[in-house]
Amino acid sequence: xxxxxxxxxxxxxxxxxxxxxxxxxxxxxxxxxxxxxxxxxxxxxxxxxxxxxxxxxxxxxxxxxxxxxxxxxxxxxxxxxxxxxxxxxxxxxxxxxxxxxxxxxxxxxxxxxxxxxxxxxxxxxxxxxxxxxxxxxxxxxxxxxxxxxxxxxxxxxxxxxxxxxxxxxxxxxxxxxxxxxxxxxxxxxxxxxxxxxxxxxxxxxxxxxxxxxxxxxxxxxxxxxxxxxxxxxxxxxxxxxxxxxxxxxxxxxxxxxxxxxxxxxxxxxxxxxxxxxxxxxxxxxxxxxxxxxxxxxxxxxxxxxxxxxxxxxxxxxxxxxxxxxxxxxxxxxxxxxxxxxxxxxxxxxxxxxxxxxxxxxxxxxxxxxxxxxxxxxxxxxxxxxxxxxxxxx
Numbered sequence: 001x002x003x004x005x006x007x008x009x010x011x012x013x014x015x016x017x018x019x020x021x022x023x024x025x026x027x028x029x030x031x032x033x034x035x036x037x038x039x040x041x042x043x044x045x046x047x048x049x050x051x052x053x054x055x056x057x058x059x060x061x062x063x064x065x066x067x068x069x070x071x072x073x074x075x076x077x078x079x080x081x082x083x084x085x086x087x088x089x090x091x092x093x094x095x096x097x098x099x100x101x102x103x104x105x106x107x108x109x110x111x112x113x114x115x116x117x118x119x120x121x122x123x124x125x126x127x128x129x130x131x132x133x134x135x136x137x138x139x140x141x142x143x144x145x146x147x148x149x150x151x152x153x154x155x156x157x158x159x160x161x162x163x164x165x166x167x168x169x170x171x172x173x174x175x176x177x178x179x180x181x182x183x184x185x186x187x188x189x190x191x192x193x194x195x196x197x198x199x200x201x202x203x204x205x206x207x208x209x210x211x212x213x214x215x216x217x218x219x220x221x222x223x224x225x226x227x228x229x230x231x232x233x234x235x236x237x238x239x240x241x242x243x244x245x246x247x248x249x250x251x252x253x254x255x256x257x258x259x260x261x262x263x264x265x266x267x268x269x270x271x272x273x274x275x276x277x278x279x280x281x282x283x284x285x286x287x288x289x290x291x292x293x294x295x296x297x298x299x300x301x302x303x304x305x306x307x308x309x310x311x312x313x314x315x316x317x318x319x320x321x322x323x324x325x326x327x328x329x330x331x332x333x334x335x336x337x338x339x340x341x342x343x344x345x346x347x348x349x350x351x352x353x354x355x356x357x358x359x360x361x362x363x364x365x366x367x368x369x370x371x372x373x374x375x376x377x378x379x380x381x382x383x384x385x386x387x388x389x390x391x392x393x
């Protein structure tokens with residue numbers, strides 16, 4: 001359609017007095033222009049609609065129709081027109097909140113297909129979710145916030161992702177859509193993973209491995225749970241998590257099971273095994289720490305140190321360094337840190353350059369012994385009371 005001819009038709013339509021007739025005429029023009037797939041006439045039509053001389057009730061109705069019909073156009077045209085509309089109404093956003101939301105959501109999807117995660121997230125962030133002009137459901141808010149968080153995770157910006165997943169959490173108790181709740185849980189687990197809070201991530205992944213709808217998704221979540229548990233700091237909490245994962249029969253079907261088994265059975269890991277396992281890790285899980293080691297290096301060193309404590313009553317710094325394949329000074333530093341944090345039971349003699357281990361059993365055994373001791377103590381109290389019948393009710 002010729003632009004000059006279109007302008008004349010639009011002026012004639014604008015002059016119509018009957019509201020219903022005018023609306024139907026605009027919709028008919030819009031349909032013709034979309035079918036023609038020409039950008040210039042569509043921009044003229046949008047400019048006319050968004051002009052302040054066009055009644056707001058007409059502009060809103062036809063723009064809402066445009067947000068749906070323009071999705072049939074090629075993606076590059078959708079993007080160009082979407083940006084053009086937003087530019088035209090940027091000073092009147094309050095009057096077109098629903099239309100703006102639809103256009104920005106569609107633009108976000110287009111950017112996502114191009115793997116432009118940051119721009120996609122920006123489009124969603126600009127969607128007005130705290131509005132007095134329209135009612136916005138908790139499901140819609142959570143959906144947008146979770147999507148923003150997921151996009152920032154693709155950019156490996158866990159800080160930004162956490163901000164928006166926390167906003168989603170505020171309204172999550174009002175959401176009944178199970179698919180959306182699972183999406184939130186998945187995103188939260190990934191954020192914990194990116195922040196190197198591996199124990200929390202492992203527990204959340206394990207929870208997901210039991211409730212996700214597809215078997216492939218459940219197995220992937222279980223694999224992520226195992227990887228995160230392995231990467232966490234050595235200690236009683238991690239040992240309990242490893243035990244849970246090891247005893248899950250599904251774990252045997254995964255490629256990481258051999259590594260998990262050695263971790264659980266407290267066997268010393270070799271460099272070849274560590275290298276093979278490292279091939280399965282994501283980039284953020286291989287990031288360097290302040291001491292120059294990766295997260296995996298730290299986890300393996302600490303694990304091997306705990307394993308050594310089960311084999312030796314005592315060991316010199318030099319022998320420990322040789323066993324862990326690190327410098328003796330570094331071995332001493334790792335051991336002293338673990339002792340201070342009560343993740344390793346023992347003492348360090350710096351004069352003799354010796355570590356003395358104290359094997360008092362695993363944490364579960366200690367817990368059982370404490371319960372046993374409490375029960376014996378209670379039994380003694382009851383027996384003592386029974387000697388004085390006047391105190392028995």
